[in-house]
Every structure is written in structure tokens, then in C-alpha cells.
Amino acid sequence: MAILAKIVLSVIALNLHTTFLKQVPCIKKIFKIALTLLKPLVVWSIILTVAIELVLHWTLDDLPYKFLNHTSGPIRRLGQYSKNEVIPNNYIAIVGDSHAYGFGPWLYDNSWSWGQPDFATHHLLHAKTNLDIISFGYPGYGTFGSCLTSVSEYKFVSESSLWSELAEPKIILLFFYEGNDLINNLHEIEQRGFDISRISNDDAKDEIGILLKSEALKLYKDWSWFDHLASWNLFIGLFENYSHGFQTTQPVDHPTNIDHSRPRLEADDNQSKHTENIA
Incomplete structure (x- = not known):
């Protein structure tokens, strides 16, 4: 029974590994798209924050x-x-x-x-x-x-x-x-x-x-x-x-x-x- 259980677990692990490898290209694609969308968002957020900070340095009391x-x-x-x-x-x-x-x-x-x-x-x-x-x-x-x-x-x-x-x-x-x-x-x-x-x-x-x-x-x-x-x-x-x-x-x-x-x-x-x- 122990040998049979090991065989079953090995088969399941092999199937999971194969499925994961098939999904890797899809995951990489999603990650690449997300990174492409986030880059301009992060850059513009930094630019706007710096601009607002500079303006407030001169107009905070206004x-x-x-x-x-x-x-x-x-x-x-x-x-x-x-x-x-x-x-x-x-x-x-x-x-x-x-x-x-x-x-x-x-x-x-x-x-x-x-x-x-x-x-x-x-x-x-x-x-x-x-x-x-x-x-x-x-x-x-x-x-x-x-x-x-x-x-x-x-x-x-x-x-x-x-x-x-x-x-x-x-x-x-x-x-x-x-x-x-x-x-x-x-x-x-x-x-x-x-x-x-x-x-x-x-x-x-x-x-x-x-x-x-x-x-x-x-x-x-x-x-x-x-x-x-x-x-x-x-x-x-x-x-x-x-x-x-x-x-x-x-x-x-x-x-x-x-x-x-x-x-x-x-x-x-x-x-x-x-x-x-x-x-």
C-alpha cells in the first residue's frame, strides 16, 4: 500500500508540474502586460508628487x-x-x-x-x-x-x-x-x-x-x-x-x-x- 501511495503521489506531482509548465508562458504574458501598464502609472505618480511638492514649497501658506x-x-x-x-x-x-x-x-x-x-x-x-x-x-x-x-x-x-x-x-x-x-x-x-x-x-x-x-x-x-x-x-x-x-x-x-x-x-x-x- 505504501508503494502504491508513493506511485499515486508521484503521478499527481508530475501532472501538476506539467500543468504549471504549460501555464508559465501565460503567467509571463500577464506579468508583462501588468508591468507595461504599471510603468507609466508609477512614473507619472512620481512626477506629479515631485511637482506638487515643489509648488507647496512656495505656496504652502496660501x-x-x-x-x-x-x-x-x-x-x-x-x-x-x-x-x-x-x-x-x-x-x-x-x-x-x-x-x-x-x-x-x-x-x-x-x-x-x-x-x-x-x-x-x-x-x-x-x-x-x-x-x-x-x-x-x-x-x-x-x-x-x-x-x-x-x-x-x-x-x-x-x-x-x-x-x-x-x-x-x-x-x-x-x-x-x-x-x-x-x-x-x-x-x-x-x-x-x-x-x-x-x-x-x-x-x-x-x-x-x-x-x-x-x-x-x-x-x-x-x-x-x-x-x-x-x-x-x-x-x-x-x-x-x-x-x-x-x-x-x-x-x-x-x-x-x-x-x-x-x-x-x-x-x-x-x-x-x-x-x-x-x-
Whole structure:
């Protein structure tokens, strides 16, 4: 029986091999046709991407907010129209939470605008002074996290090989909201290993400074090569936001510097019970 089974398997294998050899020319032909069709598609996709990228390098801050609202990554800062050029000169940098970002009724009323509406502090300052203003505002827990994001994003753009060098800001305007920023900042440094019982020690300032630099460097290393591309940021943002329209439940995603991958501490639970975070 074993010999018979081997003979049967050999015959089946031989038939399969013969059938495959007969199909090889057909498979090669299909592959050749597919390759012929894909070549121009790939080439034109690359050409269009490069062309769009070059155009955005000069006109990123001319896009309507309807599009800018969907951009992501550090490059979105260059798309802000509260400055005279894409790369600002002698600019003022605004750092803070949602108040610095511009969250509020003005933003909600203009989030789908085809124009460039004024809805935040940096827009009003630019309109009043004609100075270049960049907002590094980032909705989240407090000014500490916003400072981390600001440092990492500035470092990313200033060292980018695809963009002109971004100089240091002439003035930094730091927003601090007494309603929740203090408690939020304490929770943020505690989450990163700082013992808040030592906050009054003489060396606490230096330790927090070291913590700020190390955490900002971690954020900087998280950026990918694609984050240098304005076209990539724009198209991915548009795709992700409009794809939500095909979902039964639409998630509300706002920019945030909160690391949800970190385990929540007991202090965070107490904060959620006693302190409302409106940032």
C-alpha cells in the first residue's frame, strides 16, 4: 500500500508540474502586460508628487484652511498664514495648549473655510503688526508637553534637508492658563519619572530642564522621512479625515501631545475626578 501511495503521489506531482509548465508562458504574458501598464502609472505618480511638492514649497501658506486643517506633522506649522512667507523671518513663536492653538468657536465656525479666516491669537497679532507669527500651540495637558512638541518640531524643520533653514524665533510668547496648566504640568513631569515632592529643591529646575531636553529628543526621533514632505502630510491627512465619513462611528481626532501608550498613574485618575481638563 505504501508503494502504491508513493506511485499515486508521484503521478499527481508530475501532472501538476506539467500543468504549471504549460501555464508559465501565460503567467509571463500577464506579468508583462501588468508591468507595461504599471510603468507609466508609477512614473507619472512620481512626477506629479515631485511637482506638487515643489509648488507647496512656495505656496504652502496660501492654501485655504479647509486643506491646512488636514495637514499633520511639523510641516503644518509652515502652512500657517500668519506670516509673510512659508519660511518666516524674525518671527514670534507662540507656545502653549489649546488656547495657543486656537481651539474655540472661531475655529469651529471656520474649520471648513475655503479662505484663510482669523480664529487664533497668531492671526490677530499678524494682522495687527504684520510680523511673522508661528503658533506651536498643541492641545493637550499643559505647557510642558507643548514645549516638548515645540522644541522637537522646531528641531525637525530647522534641520530638514528639504526646507530652508528655520531660524530661532525672535520672541517666544508662552501661554499659561492658570485654570489647569499647573496641575497638568505636574502630572506630565511625574509621568516621566520626576518626583514632584522634590519640586521645591534647588536642583529641581536643572532636572526638569534635562528632562525637557531628553523627552523632546524622543519626540524628534519619532518623526519619519515622510514627515519632511508637505504633499505626503496633506494627502495622508485628507485621506484619513475623509475616510472617517465611511465609518459608522466617526472618531473625533484632535491634535494632541498626550502619549496614550503610557500607563495611567493614580494621579491621573485623581485628576480626572477632581480637575476638568479643558485644554
